[in-house]
Amino acid sequence: MTSTEMTQERAPMPRINEPAPAFSAKTTDGPRSLADYRGKWLVLFSHPADFTPVCTTEFMGFARAAKEFTALNCELLGLSIDSNYAHIAWLRSIEEKFGVQIPFPIIEDLSMAVATSFGMIHPGASDTSAVRATFLIDPEGIIRAMVYYPMSNGRSVDEVLRLLKALQTSDKNKVATPEGWQPGEPVIVPPPQTVAAAKTRASEGYDYTDWYFSKKQL
Numbered sequence: 001m002t003s004t005e006m007t008q009e010r011a012p013m014p015r016i017n018e019p020a021p022a023f024s025a026k027t028t029d030g031p032r033s034l035a036d037y038r039g040k041w042l043v044l045f046s047h048p049a050d051f052t053p054v055c056t057t058e059f060m061g062f063a064r065a066a067k068e069f070t071a072l073n074c075e076l077l078g079l080s081i082d083s084n085y086a087h088i089a090w091l092r093s094i095e096e097k098f099g100v101q102i103p104f105p106i107i108e109d110l111s112m113a114v115a116t117s118f119g120m121i122h123p124g125a126s127d128t129s130a131v132r133a134t135f136l137i138d139p140e141g142i143i144r145a146m147v148y149y150p151m152s153n154g155r156s157v158d159e160v161l162r163l164l165k166a167l168q169t170s171d172k173n174k175v176a177t178p179e180g181w182q183p184g185e186p187v188i189v190p191p192p193q194t195v196a197a198a199k200t201r202a203s204e205g206y207d208y209t210d211w212y213f214s215k216k217q218l
Helices: 003-010 053-064 066-071 084-098 113-117 157-173 195-203
Strands: 024-027 030-033 041-046 074-080 106-108 132-137 143-149 207-210 213-216
Touching: 041 053, 041 157, 053 066, 053 074, 053 084, 053 157, 066 074, 066 157, 084 106, 132 157, 143 157
Parallel strands: 041 074, 074 106
Antiparallel strands: 024 030, 024 106, 041 132, 132 143, 207 213
8 A cells, every 4th residue: 555545544534514635735836725715705726737628618617707706705726736936837827828827726645635535535536636626615614515526537627616506506595406407497405394284285376296395587
């Protein structure tokens, strides 16, 4: 077993609805810590390496959607196990070759401390590169969603944005959202918790299918 595998085995994996691992790190925009994002949503996402084609497309995708995330009180923060100098050179290359400026910072994680604490190192994929992990962290520092992609396939920025909107809608309105939900579509009303409540659900004015399945417009 390699030292990376031993570290990964000892490190607790992050879990939904639990506090995100605290971190302090050097980034392309200066020092950053989890505490800096208190009061805002945060999308923390890792990529395997700088100067790789799939990662380049992802970063450009996040850059193009950055204003939409900002409008939702959400910051973006990238990470890979590369030096700050490599990050800076790569960001300059993206701007020069593709005409896209990356408006958010990238964590330097040469020690793999942040990546390990977030479960981004999967020995079956690589001992020295992070997989494509995405964490949605709420303004209280709680992990609300996690999505992992393999190194060979880029993630969907549109889906990350959609998921953020769905989480915020659920929090605000105490509802759930169905598969593929988009803002403006009906949401799912929480099912009744008692037999008596189930009997009256049909008369409560919702788009009723059965006692456990009702929708409404917000």
